[in-house]
Amino acid sequence: DAGITQSPRHKVTETGTPVTLRCHQTENHRYMYWYRQDPGHGLRLIHYSYGVKDTDKGEVSDGYSVSRSKTEDFLLTLESATSSQTSVYFCAISAVGEKLFFGSGTQLSVL
């Protein structure tokens, strides 16, 4: 398996609190992605990164921000969590022109 770790695996939080999810890779891949998975929607791209400090928005970026200060870490932040952000969050990585490898996902519940 590709060296990709998401933390935490599960999190329960309250509406209005900030939340940060972490994706860590040991593959030195250039590209990193954050997706969310919801029933009836498949996976949808939130943000992605094409290098250190280089990020861009995906399909469902509202309410989310990201940062990538090091090649190996890609952070997803919910500044003020809402119930609509209850979801499973997947990080993925890829090298140039290569397939994506996905992490194991983070189950986030916002109460």
Add this chain to the structure above:
Amino acid sequence: AQTVTQSQPEMSVQEAETVTLSCTYDTSENNYYLFWYKQPPSRQMILVIRQEAYKQQNATENRFSVNFQKAAKSFSLKISDSQLGDTAMYFCAFALTQGGSEKLVFGKGTKLTVNP
């Protein structure tokens, strides 16, 4: 914008039989990639098969094969000799490669159950 449609929310098949999952997509681009991902109850996303649009030959991976019809924008997955371990959600996905990255657009998935 690209869209991916999986018209079968759920399917079931008997062990050892063959099943075909449907996928259609919409794009105005000529060069792109198509994928099938498997997601078992463990939640892990596993790449099953990848097809490059410029290749006419259908991709195969052991018991998994695709029927890629570019003009019809259709990309179905055939699973032969179904096994209990094939029980999973299956997602069809589309990507344009931009500068080497592949931002995937997923369908909503088909839940496949293999019955003993």
